[in-house]
Amino acid sequence: IGLWLLDRSGQGRVYSLISRRRFQQIDVLEGLNVLITISGKKNKLRVYYLSWLRNKILRNDPEMGKKQGWISVGDLEGCVHYKVVKYERIKFLVVALRNSVEVYAWAPKPYHKFMAFKSFHSLYQKPLAVDLTVENGQRLKVIYGSVAGFHAIDVDSGMVYDLYLPTHIQGSIQPHTIIILPNTSGTELLLTYEDEGVYVDIYGHFTKESILQWGETPACVAYLQSNQIMGWGEKAIELRSVEAGNLEGVFMHKKSHKLKFLCERNDKVFFASVQSGSSQIYFMTLGQNTLFNW
Template sequence: MLLDRSGQGKVYGLISRRRFQQMDVLEGLNLLTTISGERRCRPPPLAPFATAPRREGGGAGQGRAPSPPGPLRSWAQPWGLPRPRGPRTGGLPTRCSPCAGKRNKLRVYYLSWLRNKILRNDPEVEKKQGWTTVGDMEGCVHYRVVKYERIKFLVIALKSSVEVYAWAPKPYHKFMAFKSFADLPHRPLLVELTVEEGQRLKVIYGSCAGFHAIDVDSGNNYDIYVPVHIQSQITPHAIIFLPDTEGMEMLLCYEDEGVYVSTFGRITKDVVLQWGEMPTSVAYICSNQIMGWGEKAIEIRSVETGHLDGVFMHKRAQRLKFLCERNDKVFFASVRSGGSSQVYFMTLNRNCIMNW
């Protein structure tokens, strides 16, 4: 959905019945990049139809069959709609069956097509397909768009590999495959890309074991930081490159901690960032600070030292997830199991103190 904050706060529906894991707006490329699954199935009908409806107009090919009511719309074969394949045992698909068995692809939507869904002022755009997939990948976990000089890289974490794409301008006007790293020793859950000293490309990724690096030129894979003091699996939250370090020093956030290391795995600061509680989401903001969203409070800390700059307590416990930062506002949403959520924002003032 699009929330128009310039007027009465009207909400426009753009894409329905698709679950999005991640998205970013790339205005200069006219793209909305997303990780999303197939369109969600509607519930199956209580009973199959026995007869097909009469078509309006009487003749073959004239008019259209009226849409069946409610939840039966997607499943009724007699209404002239294709029936998805059910399980091998026969019968109708269940609510949990995937429509096509393909989930979590990286799709890009064209902003001009989305804008025309609201304005309806360009019939030529309306005729074109509004989205396309990047490559033929399934099981995308996380991605990052990184700009270096005039090149935009798209690095993608999959179930057991990492793919790197580069933006090709006109006449191609799409992301094209650049590098591929398969059969990784650890399953990537979080991915980043850095350009060391303006020369060397390195992929940094987090897994349930720790943080690792891939030299893009040689393909060498090595560990950067593995928390040996934690015997169980970890949850990586964020890979944050520190300013003025030429892409060689990072703050790695995992569990309720954060450590400062270089891209070669050397500890750069004898400091361990300690959150007040386990955050559900961590993000770097332009005020040179990091924010951690916990169930009880939101913490704002210095990215350079990890010192606590501010804390906002919740009225009630809730899980929150970072969405994006735009101008002087940070947007985040509540995470609920039922699917419904609420979007919040905090305003940054000149002193980097936030109002919620």
């Protein structure tokens, strides 16, 4: 439990930044000098300042060390998932809570924080995964996944409607990732859940007859900058093309693992093994069938 920094440029030294706090999700936005997190027992949304965290290592600014290095975003508690979406010069932060979705927009100096933009309460399906798309450069649409399927919210009108409900599956589903397909003006999506993925448009019409089919149900799925999608299963890691869902690479585990995606930096993908008591951090270099662990 805590937040650490691994310096991979030198001897691999690990620095403790924040202790005794559980972090569920983190994102670094260097251009804004912030680290966004869901953390703590109440799953609060916090923004930490990178300059403050850096000073905890370098200790070259005593005055900064006396300041509070973080602020809460709207005092939100019970956060489930968030996504940072950049559109032109605006950075949106869309947040899934227990039964609502909040949308924030970054306000530059002198404010230098995320400010409330839109709020959608009393959703009939609880959001578990969330994203935001800009349809044809004009209409904002929140996309979210639930145990029943995938849904959309028209940000202007507040209208909520179903995008895709996998009725062929009995009981609840696990939504993985919502991907806004490139070069479609924000109108076409790949929705992944359980061991499948479907291609639909922003109004729920199928855009392809084919489905993406994983070899096994992944515990975690992530969209990569290479326009590929990666799924972490207990027996293997699969790399597939986003456009067609074709298998482009597979890495078999030596033993069963439950793995969780952390982040993608340059040409490397970082992920962790989810175990009780301890966890290992791994990274893979894309384009090479190699696996490294810390």
